[in-house]
Amino acid sequence: MAIVVGYLATAEGRAALEAAVRESHLRSERIVVVVSTRQDEPPAQRAEVEQALAAVDxxxxxxGxxxxxxxxxxGDxxxxLxxxxxxxxxxxxxIGLRRRSPVGKLILGANAQRVLFDAPCPVLTVKPDPA
Known part of the structure; x- marks a missing residue:
């Protein structure tokens, strides 16, 4: 069993990772960090992602x-996830979510919506600290 966390080197990704670590300690379960990239991603951008993942590791x-x-x-x-x-x-x-305007709150991002509706287990959504 595991806790799956979607990660990007953004405030939302860091908030999701922090929440996953807390849940890992509470549940005594391992974390599977998932980073989605595109096959046609430029090599420099791929290198940045790999550096960020080395830091996460x-x-x-x-x-511990x-x-x-x-x-x-x-790419999807x-x-x-x-x-x-x-x-x-x-x-x-x-998963981490961006803060949205009052009107934007009516519309959830397509990826987040699909994960919420189609995941085979509960989904914890977190937002980064506004500070």
Whole structure:
């Protein structure tokens, strides 16, 4: 069993990772960090992603969190998260959401909506600290 977390090197991604670490400690479960990339991503951008993931790996090691990092080239974030949750028998999926205007709150991002509706387990959504 695992906790699957969608990660990007953004405030939302960091908030999701922090929440996943807290849940990992509470549940004594490993974390599977999922990063979706496109196959046609420029090499420089790919290198930045790999550097960010190396930092995440070091952070999770120092926090004593059992983890796995998956850099997937599917290009579809929702499919990658849902597929990983199904494959690992995840108990929880954690995703970060952007803050939205009052009108924007009526519309949820397409990827977030698909994960919420189609994940095989509960989904925890988090927002970054506004500070």
């Amino acid at each position: 070091r952070q999770l090691d120092s926090d 969190v059992e983890h796995e990092i998956r850099l997937l080239d599917g 974030v929702a499919d990658d 849902i597929g990983t949750a199904e494959e690992t028998g995840a108990h929880l999926v954690v």
